[in-house]
Amino acid sequence: MDYESVIGLEVHVQIKTESKLFCSCPTGFGASPNSQICPICTGQPGALPVLNQKAVESLVKTALALNCRVNEESIFARKQYFYPDLPKNYQISQYEKPLSEKGYLMISEPAKKVGITRIHLEEDAGKLLHTIGPVELKYSLVDLNRTGIPLMEIVSEPDISSPEEAQEYLSRLKMTLQYLEVSDCDMEKGSLRCDAxxxxxxSGIKTLGTKVELKNMNSFRGVQDAIAYEIERQIGAIRQGERIVQETRLWDAGKKESRPMRSKEEAHDYRYFPEPDLLPLRLESQWIENIRQSLPELPADKRNRFLRDYLLSEYDAAVLTSDIHLADFYEKTVKQNPLPQFPKIVSNWITTELLGRLNEQNKTILDSPISPPHLAELAEMILAGTISGKIAKTVFDEMWQSRRNPKSIVQEKGLTQVLDEKEIENWAALAIQQNPKAVEEFRGGKEKALQALIGSVMKLSKGKANPERVNQTLKKKLSIDSK
Ligand SMILES: [Zn+2]
Incomplete structure (x- = not known):
């Protein structure tokens, strides 16, 4: 019997704000433990929460970009549970009336709509640090800096059917959030967390199987591996005649396996009730509308505009718009020159040389030592024939190392392409003299032998001869000499 998998993702995103969700404590990452706390976020008696408007605004932005309905009235709720990193013993979240609902995100290949059930606002919990060592010396430390940091929880419908689709959904979601500048989405710092x-x-049966919740997937790769493992595990268990238990399992990225963590809580275990310290949140429709009007261009729109305005291939447009900063870098470079060939050559240099180099060193476009005006200057020199493509790579190396502009590098090192007929002829004569075997083979009808002669001229010219001219000159010389 064939089986199919049904996957829904719950993504927690840390909203980029100066202060926490209900107090004015700062949100910076990496501060010394318990240095960013106050009576409100540590749940002292009598302290009252005050809602952060920026967090609401960021969530509404995200909701609109993900085609969700924004509820003009929403309610905060207390989610009760006891855990040492949660000083209030409850988390302020939203339950029955979330801020937004019923949207979708398109994922491609094949184009597919993944429904978004809801996006709600909630506060983060603190962090426990467990010491390692012999049992009698073991203890745990609590850092509450993270307590009260604003999160949005984005819950998808169970519309995802493979680990690859889950990965695609996540990367498109992350891309959108970065375009909106509502989060830095850094999985390593925990500002984007995913449960599945x-x-x-x-296959073909409509009723859903028993679901298992998977936690602790700390990277995109981890999400894909963990889901693939869990699908295999469940199918294997069913084939053995076992019953799937509803539970929460932890992914162990080192061992590449999941293990049971606890039996899954039901919503009623949390005894949700409306937060008495906060009024229902009411938003004016005009305020929501203003946010809608101010949304930036989103990834799919930008990709289409790149296809249309710069006549790029689907692939290049997708790569260049995969990151908002990369797209900005490209456009800043292209704007330097109106030539029609310019967008294509700039795209080639970015997608191959520049990205290749950045990936090698684990850097992003923001770390690029080569600036848009400098890259534009390099592309201009290639198009004008001042330097050959081969020399351009040498110049690019030097730009990467020294951050200097390409014109000064070319001038200083005398790298200008040689187009001069006389000079090329001298090199060609020398190459013919030094490679009698290749000459003989070429004259015997072996066209390929010419490559060796071209290579020899390029070497003699230290890469500066124009390859097109070299080709013509050699052919001319070889046919005259043989007569
Ligand atoms: Zn605080």
Whole structure:
């Protein structure tokens, strides 16, 4: 029997704000433990929460970009649970009336709509640090700096059917959030966290199987591996005649396996009730509308505009718009020159040389030692024939090392392409003299032998001869000499 998998993702995103969700404590990452706390976020008796408007605004932006309905009235709720990193013993979240609902995100290949059930606002909990060592010396430390940091929880419908689709959904979601500048989405710092609900069922059957919640996936790779593992585990268990238990499992990225953490809580275990310290949140429709009007260009729109305005291939447009900063870098470079070939050559240099180099060193476009005006200058020199493509790579190396502009590098090192007929002829004569075997083969009809002669001229000219001219000159010389 064949099985199919049904996957829904719950993504927690840290909203980029100066202060926490209900107090004015700062949100900076990496501060010394418990240096960013106050009576409100540590839940002292009598302290009252005050809602951060910027966090609401960022969530509304995200909701609109993900085609969600924004509720003009929403309610905060207390989610009760006891855990040492949660000093209030409850988390302020939203339950019955979230800020937004019923949207979708398109994922491609094949184009597919993944429904978004809801996006709600909630506060983060603190962090526990467990010491390692012999049992009698073991203890745990609590750092509450993270307590009260604003999060949005984005819950998808169970519309995802493979680990690859889950990865695609996540990367498109991350891209959108970065375009909106509502979060830095850094998985390593925990500002984007993903849990998955996974079940399997015989293909073609409508009823859902028992779902298992998977936690602790700390990277995009981890999400894909963990989901693939869990699908296999469930199918294997069913084939063995076992029953799937509803539970929460932890992914162990080192061992590449999941293990049971606890039996899954039901919503009623949390005894949700409306937060008595906060009024229902009411938003004016005009305020929501203003945010809608101010939304930036989103990834799919930018990709289409790149296809249309710069006549790029689908692939290049997708790569260049995969990151808002990369797209900005490209446009800043292209704007330097109106030539029609310019967008294409700039795209080639960015997608191959520049990105290749950045990836090698684990850097992003923001770390690029080469600036848009400098890259534009390099592309201009290639198009004008001042330097050959081969020399351009040498110049690019030097630009990467020294951050200097390409014109000064070319001038200083005398790298200008040689187009002069006389000079090329001298090199060609020398190459013919030094490679009698290649000459003989070429004259015997072996066209390929010419490559060796071209290579020899390029070497003699230290890469500066124009390859097109070299080709013509050699052919001319070889046919005259043989007569
Ligand atoms: Zn505080």
């Amino acid at each position: 609900n996974i079940s399997v069922r015989p």
